[in-house]
Amino acid sequence: MDVQEATRRAIRRHNLVALGANLVVAVSGGTDSMALLHALAALRDQKTLKVQITAASLDHGLRGAEGAADAAYVLEQCERWQVPCVTGSADTLALVSSRKLGIEEAARFARYRFLAKVAQDTGADRIATAHHADDQAETVLMRLLRGTGVAGLAGMGYEAPMPYTPEYTVIRPLLNVTRRQIEAYASAQGIAPRHDASNDDQAYTRNYLRQSLLPEIETRFPGAARALAQLAESAAVDNAFIEAMLEVQTAAHTRRLSGKITISRQHFRALDLALQRRFLRKTIRELGMNEEIGHEHILAAVEVLATAETGAIIEFPGGLSARLEREEITIIRRVDG
Structure with missing residues (x-):
């Protein structure tokens, strides 16, 4: 599945973005978000998607010089693709202490607070993220293991109120695209994304699900990830x-x-x-x-x-x-x- 075409179809089918709207795109510098930004910029240039795009990239303050280098890379790519870009930084560890949160939730809070500020400053009310089909499978599996109901089984929707600031809406145009398809697109487009080493640390729950548990399940039950994504779609209805x-x-x-x-x-x-x-x-x-x-x-x-x-x-x-x-x-x- 071509990422540009999948993005175009998702936006049209689910009415994710209004004509002429301002849209913030959450970009980390990794494969998924860079592929989404490239696809949206290409659709914009082709006049297929008539919106104003602004990239937003946050350094969570957890990776020192590497985090700053990610932001610099995003800025460089945005200049090449003629996309305005806003960067920011956060003290995630301070949020862990002040809000009594785990580090993953604190980083999430910092990220969405930053995205809301960029949306406010640019006159946008929608923020695009690069969540995809494999993320959906991981989300459903994690919720199953923690305990959930029908709402949890529905996973992530193509659009939803943004956490912490529900007056803004998160959209997920890649929700029907697999990680493998995104990686193939990035390679074909010559995108050389940054690698966040923290994504390799299996002390973080989602990394463990992605790198160990779900692959192990797939060896015994081939197609399990796709089945979990299909379960989410049925539960969503x-x-x-x-x-x-x-x-x-x-x-x-x-x-x-x-x-x-x-x-x-x-x-x-x-x-x-x-x-x-x-x-x-x-x-x-x-x-x-x-x-x-x-x-x-x-x-x-x-x-x-x-x-x-x-x-x-x-x-x-x-x-x-x-x-x-x-x-x-x-x-x-x-x-x-």
Whole structure:
């Protein structure tokens, strides 16, 4: 599958970008994001995609000179492809301490905060990322192992509210393209991407899934990665219906304010158990948390919210909490810095 054609089809089929819109592209310097940026720039030049593209590249502050070199490489390539580029840096380790997050989640928070700032500065409301079919398989497998429901099995969508700042939308035009196809495209286009050595460190969960666990599963069950991606697609269809039902049941009883979401206590307790769980998971996602909060947290929280007395507080990882008030249930996320 040609990456340019796959990108064009995904954008048109799923209405990912409006005509004449400003689009931020998240670029690390690696194969996937460089291939996506090249494809989008080519479609722009061919007048097939009439949008304004801005690349955004963040040095997470974890790899010293290598991180700075990645940003310099992205800038150089953007000049060649005539794509405006914004670079930035973050102190991820400081976020680990201040927000009490694992290093992966802290880096994710820093990255999305940076992308939101670039989107704001460029007048964009959509950010393109290079998540692909293999990433989808890894996501579904990771959620299965941690414990999940239908929403988790749906994996990543072609578009979704951006974590931490849901007023922006993340789009994923490569979600139906495999890593092998992306690598073939990059090679054919003469793209020589940077290599992030931290992606080889299997202390990180996703690296372990990608490099050890999923390949081992594939040796016993060939095609397992594709089957996981297909499971995500099927679950996404069912999930969309359930989400629509949830909206019908809760919209009139829910308020969304800066950094917090509230729902009528009486109405929450009247919901079916499936919708109680779904509401809490959706709220957590809208407030920017997902991967750090497992199914067991959801089960325990729903039990407390449905039965405890006024004043009860539930603490989640990542500075998220739910508080049982007299008339309402409030879910709030602490934001530091």
